[in-house]
Amino acid sequence: MHPPSRLLRLSAPVELLSLAALLANVAVLHQQAVASAIGPLHGCAYLIAIIATARAAGPDRTATVLAAILGIGGMLALRRLAAPAHAPPR
Template identity: 60%
Template structure:
C-alpha cells in the first residue's frame, strides 16, 4: 500500500483554499485581479484533483465521484483513500 499521489495531496487542499478565496472575493471584495488570478488556479487544481483521484489504484467510483464535488470533494476523496489504505493495513 502506498500513500495517495503527491500531486493529489498538494492539489486537494489548494482547491479548497482557492475556492474560499474566490467566494470571499465575490461576497465582499469584488476585485477583478483576484478573480482573474485565483480563478484559473482553482480550475486547474479542480481538474488535477479529479484526474489524479481517478488514476489512484484504490479509488472506486464513489471516491472519484466524491472528488468531483467542488471545493471539499478533493479533501474528502483524499481522506477516503487514506482511510481505505489504513484499514487494509490493519485488517
C-alpha cells in the same frame, strides 16, 4: 487501492483554499483582478484533483465521484484514499 499521490495531496487543499478566496472576493472585495488570478488556479486544482483521484482509486469509483464535488471534493477523496483498506464498516 493505492495511497493518495503527492499530486492529490497538494491539489486538494489548493482547490479548497482557492474556492474560499474566490468566495471571499465575491462577498467582500469584488475585484476582477483577484478573480482573474485565482479562478484559473482553482480550476486547474479541481481538474488535477479529479484526475489524480481517478488514477489512485483504481476500481473504487466512490473516491472519484467524491473528488468531483466542488470545493471539498478533493479533501473528501484524499480522506477516503488515505483510510486503511481493511477498516471495519461503521
